[in-house]
Amino acid sequence: MSEKLTPRHEDYSRWYNELVVRADLAEQSGVRGCMVIKPYGYAIWEKMRDYLDASFKATGHQNAYFPIFIPKSYFTKEASHVDGFAKECAVVTHYRLKNAEDGSGIVVDPEARLEEELIVRPTSETIIWDTYRRWIQSYRDLPILVNQWANVVRWEMRTRLFLRTSEFLWQEGHTAHATREEALEEARRMLEVYADFAEKVMAVPVIKGFKTANERFAGADETFCIEAMMQDGKALQAGTSHFLGQNFAKAFDVKYADKDNNMSYVWATSWGVSTRLMGALIMTHSDDSGLVLPPALAPIQVVMVPIYKNAEQYTSLVAKMNETAAALRAVGISVKIDDDDSQKPGWKFHEYELKGVPVRMVIGPKDLEKNQWEVARRDTLTKEFLPDEGIVDAVKALLDDIQQNLYNKALNLRRERTYEVNTWEEFVDVIDNKCGFALAHWDGTSETEEKIKELTKATIRCIPMDMVEEEGVDILTGKPSRGRVVFAKAY
Amino acid sequence: MSEKLTPRHEDYSRWYNELVVRADLAEQSGVRGCMVIKPYGYAIWEKMRDYLDASFKATGHQNAYFPIFIPKSYFTKEASHVDGFAKECAVVTHYRLKNAEDGSGIVVDPEARLEEELIVRPTSETIIWDTYRRWIQSYRDLPILVNQWANVVRWEMRTRLFLRTSEFLWQEGHTAHATREEALEEARRMLEVYADFAEKVMAVPVIKGFKTANERFAGADETFCIEAMMQDGKALQAGTSHFLGQNFAKAFDVKYADKDNNMSYVWATSWGVSTRLMGALIMTHSDDSGLVLPPALAPIQVVMVPIYKNAEQYTSLVAKMNETAAALRAVGISVKIDDDDSQKPGWKFHEYELKGVPVRMVIGPKDLEKNQWEVARRDTLTKEFLPDEGIVDAVKALLDDIQQNLYNKALNLRRERTYEVNTWEEFVDVIDNKCGFALAHWDGTSETEEKIKELTKATIRCIPMDMVEEEGVDILTGKPSRGRVVFAKAY
Numbered sequence: 001m002s003e004k005l006t007p008r009h010e011d012y013s014r015w016y017n018e019l020v021v022r023a024d025l026a027e028q029s030g031v032r033g034c035m036v037i038k039p040y041g042y043a044i045w046e047k048m049r050d051y052l053d054a055s056f057k058a059t060g061h062q063n064a065y066f067p068i069f070i071p072k073s074y075f076t077k078e079a080s081h082v083d084g085f086a087k088e089c090a091v092v093t094h095y096r097l098k099n100a101e102d103g104s105g106i107v108v109d110p111e112a113r114l115e116e117e118l119i120v121r122p123t124s125e126t127i128i129w130d131t132y133r134r135w136i137q138s139y140r141d142l143p144i145l146v147n148q149w150a151n152v153v154r155w156e157m158r159t160r161l162f163l164r165t166s167e168f169l170w171q172e173g174h175t176a177h178a179t180r181e182e183a184l185e186e187a188r189r190m191l192e193v194y195a196d197f198a199e200k201v202m203a204v205p206v207i208k209g210f211k212t213a214n215e216r217f218a219g220a221d222e223t224f225c226i227e228a229m230m231q232d233g234k235a236l237q238a239g240t241s242h243f244l245g246q247n248f249a250k251a252f253d254v255k256y257a258d259k260d261n262n263m264s265y266v267w268a269t270s271w272g273v274s275t276r277l278m279g280a281l282i283m284t285h286s287d288d289s290g291l292v293l294p295p296a297l298a299p300i301q302v303v304m305v306p307i308y309k310n311a312e313q314y315t316s317l318v319a320k321m322n323e324t325a326a327a328l329r330a331v332g333i334s335v336k337i338d339d340d341d342s343q344k345p346g347w348k349f350h351e352y353e354l355k356g357v358p359v360r361m362v363i364g365p366k367d368l369e370k371n372q373w374e375v376a377r378r379d380t381l382t383k384e385f386l387p388d389e390g391i392v393d394a395v396k397a398l399l400d401d402i403q404q405n406l407y408n409k410a411l412n413l414r415r416e417r418t419y420e421v422n423t424w425e426e427f428v429d430v431i432d433n434k435c436g437f438a439l440a441h442w443d444g445t446s447e448t449e450e451k452i453k454e455l456t457k458a459t460i461r462c463i464p465m466d467m468v469e470e471e472g473v474d475i476l477t478g479k480p481s482r483g484r485v486v487f488a489k490a491y
Numbered sequence: 492m493s494e495k496l497t498p499r500h501e502d503y504s505r506w507y508n509e510l511v512v513r514a515d516l517a518e519q520s521g522v523r524g525c526m527v528i529k530p531y532g533y534a535i536w537e538k539m540r541d542y543l544d545a546s547f548k549a550t551g552h553q554n555a556y557f558p559i560f561i562p563k564s565y566f567t568k569e570a571s572h573v574d575g576f577a578k579e580c581a582v583v584t585h586y587r588l589k590n591a592e593d594g595s596g597i598v599v600d601p602e603a604r605l606e607e608e609l610i611v612r613p614t615s616e617t618i619i620w621d622t623y624r625r626w627i628q629s630y631r632d633l634p635i636l637v638n639q640w641a642n643v644v645r646w647e648m649r650t651r652l653f654l655r656t657s658e659f660l661w662q663e664g665h666t667a668h669a670t671r672e673e674a675l676e677e678a679r680r681m682l683e684v685y686a687d688f689a690e691k692v693m694a695v696p697v698i699k700g701f702k703t704a705n706e707r708f709a710g711a712d713e714t715f716c717i718e719a720m721m722q723d724g725k726a727l728q729a730g731t732s733h734f735l736g737q738n739f740a741k742a743f744d745v746k747y748a749d750k751d752n753n754m755s756y757v758w759a760t761s762w763g764v765s766t767r768l769m770g771a772l773i774m775t776h777s778d779d780s781g782l783v784l785p786p787a788l789a790p791i792q793v794v795m796v797p798i799y800k801n802a803e804q805y806t807s808l809v810a811k812m813n814e815t816a817a818a819l820r821a822v823g824i825s826v827k828i829d830d831d832d833s834q835k836p837g838w839k840f841h842e843y844e845l846k847g848v849p850v851r852m853v854i855g856p857k858d859l860e861k862n863q864w865e866v867a868r869r870d871t872l873t874k875e876f877l878p879d880e881g882i883v884d885a886v887k888a889l890l891d892d893i894q895q896n897l898y899n900k901a902l903n904l905r906r907e908r909t910y911e912v913n914t915w916e917e918f919v920d921v922i923d924n925k926c927g928f929a930l931a932h933w934d935g936t937s938e939t940e941e942k943i944k945e946l947t948k949a950t951i952r953c954i955p956m957d958m959v960e961e962e963g964v965d966i967l968t969g970k971p972s973r974g975r976v977v978f979a980k981a982y
Contacts, residue, residue, distance in 0.1 A: 027622075027625070029557065029558045029618065029621075029622065030562065030565070030618070030621050030622075031558045031560045031561070031562060031609065031618070034558035034559070034560060035558070036555070036556070036557050036558065036622050037555055037556040038555055039553035039554065039555045039637060042553070042554050042555045042556055043553065043554070046554065062530035062533070062534065063530065063533050063534070063537060064527070064528055064529055064530045064533045065527070065528040065533055065660065066520065066527050067520045067522045067525035067526070067527065067658055068525070068559075068611075068642055068644070068658055069522045069525060069581070069658070070522070071521065071522060072588070072597065073596075074521070075588075075597065076596050076597055082597060087587060087588055087589070088586065088587055089586065089587070089588065090560070090583045090586060090609070091583060091584065091585040091586065091587075091588065091599055092581045092582060092583050092584075092611065093582065093583075093584045093585060093599065094582040094584060095579065095580065095581060095582065095646040096578060096579055096580070096582075096646065097563070097566075097578055097580065097582065097610075098578070105564075105567050106563065106566065106567055106573060108582055108584065108608055117599055118522065118581070119588075120559075120583065120611070127520065127521070127522070130520075130521050131518075131520065131521075131527050134518070146530060150642075151559055151641075151642065153559070155586040155587065167558055167559055167560070169556065
């Protein structure tokens with residue numbers, strides 16, 4: 001049995017790092033800043049991807065694939081975009097290696113230098129809008145509703161598994177529209193898709209809002225976002241949807257002819273979520289015993305473990321487990337029977353707790369006699385005996401309850417750690433000591449926002465979509481404000 | 492209406508290039524050698540991926556994800572692998588751009604040179620076996636049955652959409668085993684999975700065989716392959732499965748302890764198919780009217796087109812189409828109703844022929860009265876009237892028939908164009924004039940194989956798994972041979 005995880009209260013960050021590795025989700029690779037996503041972690045990501053992909057298709061989107069390389073010059077076409085993305089990136093300069101003349105190994109062939117350097121995509125607006133120029137001539141070609149599942153690279157100096165890695169997996173939607181209104185509607189629609197996914201599938205409550213100009217995507221006119229609170233009270237941006245205005249259409253000269261043959265620039269959105277969601281999932285629900293997974297994303301929803309003393313007992317228990325597993329699978333529940341005779345039940349219990357399997361069903365000879373199961377739930381670490389009769393419905397209800405309970409728990413935590421503050425002292429207390437979200441008045445200027453960040457490391461996570469109009473004064477400058485925004489330290 | 496495709500008999504290669512673009516499958520991007528896979532093409536690839544992924548999982552494999560970058564030094568660890576893959580590749584040398592001092596734009600920051608260059612993966616054996624070293628200690632950790640869906644880059648001088656692009660999408664399975672026998676069995680099992688997929692889903696008959704030493708994967712002890720014949724008689728390698736022996740285990744020092752605590756090197760396989768399959772699919776079935784798709788891979792299996800003169804007719808036809816479409820969808824058939832009033836039926840017929848939709852159902856006011864549909868099949872370009880009663884079963888049977896017919900047609904073509912040859916003259920005639928597969932005796936040496944390639948451009952596609960033992964003499968050298976191998980020109 002492996003040793004215990006560092007408890008969260010002792011060192012939250014260390015707990016996270018240990019958990020990700022010990023629960024077999026991911027690990028560092030031999031390549032600086034790039035992770036290996038292990039099969040168990042990837043199975044969770046696959047479930048996320050499948051849910052999201054179905055939602056994108058249900059809202060009329062299609063998948064496509066664009067090149068991983070972007071010529072350097074493409075980035076310079078959109079002025080703010082280049083500052084945001086082209087600086088810390090992986091640059092391909094050569095296309096060949098050769099044997100060193102001194103026999104010391106293989107070296108870059110100086111003869112094979114590219115005329116123009118290629119950037120490994122940090123995001124694909126430029127290459128996609130270069131393509132859309134060819135796809136769009138008239139209003140008949142609009143809207144274009146395309147999504148891409150891909151890997152992207154942003155050169156990061158300090159990395160953490162899932163949360164910040166040089167390479168990560170994501171989806172990026174890129175849509176083109178005839179009107180400003182339609183593009184804005186699309187950007188908001190996709191934010192709703194993300195919020196729904198976060199709350200219903202990940203069981204992670206989120207605040208929907210707008211980013212301030214400072215925190216906006218480089219090249220966007222408006223960035224919508226969903227922000228979640230982690231167990232340590234810090235914020236994590238879980239998804240963004242950008243209204244790009246006509247910025248990329250102008251940069252790449254993409255115009256369409258309307259019914260009267262007038263030419264106009266096309267309106268754009270882009271939106272994305274990434275393997276960072278894995279970090280949000282882990283940090284929202286997990287505990288000192290390991291991973292806790294909402295049933296909707298658990299690769300194994302139910303694990304069955306037999307407790308026996310001899311081969312005869314083993315045989316009858318495994319037969320019973322197979323029978324019940326078949327009944328559970330028939331209603332769409334994924335079940336693993338761990339009948340491995342070489343490991344003790346205690347070791348198995350520990351292992352499946354670490355891996356966050358939502359429900360554990362244990363059966364021994366006495367239970368078999370009594371027609372019952374010992375059923376443990378991972379979220380509360382409690383257990384009870386349930387009659388074998390009606391077990392399928394009971395387990396189904398239990399999984400639903402766990403899903404809902406995880407959401408409620410996270411929502412309660414966020415409510416408890418969200419504070420309306422009206423003075424600078426209260427603000428600092430929330431950010432530094434209480435470690436939570438501060439709902440505070442802000443004067444609307446980037447200067448004040450930056451000053452507050454310098455003083456406290458807190459940033460404006462978002463201007464909530466449901467912000468109540470309310471007269472107030474900025475907590476730092478005392479200047480007038482019309483509503484409260486969400487401040488927090490963030491991942 | 493767009494102009495006709497170049498007919499195949501006029502210029503097969505041009506026909507292919509036009510078809511790929513006009514059927515909205517893919518196009519060249521602004522990045523040399525990299526393609527954009529368009530939504531319609533990607534939808535076909537997604538279906539391929541889903542079928543294959545399900546087969547991999549059914550045979551016990553799990554997905555994972557490994558870094559896109561591979562340190563240069565990793566390649567030098569496996570001697571033959573470096574020659575095969577590290578030469579023509581995309582090399583990342585820097586991790587930052589900066590504003591040029593003369594204000595001319597952005598340039599590579601010379602200060603940000605990587606200590607060790609990173610190669611964009613051309614295949615992942617090296618990075619994966621570097622990882623497996625950490626995963627494998629004892630026999631309990633084996634087998635590892637992992638697959639990855641990813642993009643890879645091989646710098647190609649001459650590219651063609653799907654068939655040969657610098658970046659392509661693929662899956663690569665990488666497995667680790669305790670014994671030679673188990674690894675060999677795995678490599679053969681995955682070849683069967685590929686062959687089954689090619690024949691049953693893609694409707695592409697394939698020959699299963701071994702590669703000669705010359706054509707083997709760089710780093711493999713044995714390469715199994717499936718080879719298909721395109722309509723022009725050339726071969727296309729549609730998938731490979733490699734028995735890697737202990738080569739990568741030795742290169743990356745991956746050993747396991749057996750039950751008696753003896754340490755041994757681990758045995759390996761790798762296997763992959765790529766977006767190249769799209770090229771095979773297109774070149775096997777399509778015709779001068781455009782794409783022809785087997786129903787199993789068609790994003791739209793049935794398209795419905797109404798023929799009408801007035802709004803009243805339109806309304807009743809669309810109502811009928813919706814009703815029948817719902818019935819077809821209920822049995823898992825994908826249906827598109829093209830009720831676009833701004834396009835003429837003739838334009839639509841042409842469009843769906845170009846896009847390879849297997850079945851077209853047309854209905855007009857008279858058909859409605861007579862309770863019938865005009866049903867056209869894309870594979871034979873024939874049409875017939877079918878009664879509305881029982882239409883669901885009839886369409887289902889038709890789709891099955893099209894799937895089978897495409898396979899049979901391709902198999903007949905291959906049979907017609909496969910020749911047993913016994914003399915050099917016959918051999919040259921098959922390769923140069925008849926353009927087909929030559930089943931010929933070969934003396935088993937690489938020298939002869941290379942000589943034949945120089946003289947005719949034909950290569951040994953494979954040594955068939957079902958090769959009949961037969962005494963014979965090499966068609967070039969006259970030296971003794973024990974069986975016939977498959978020679979052809981290849982894509």
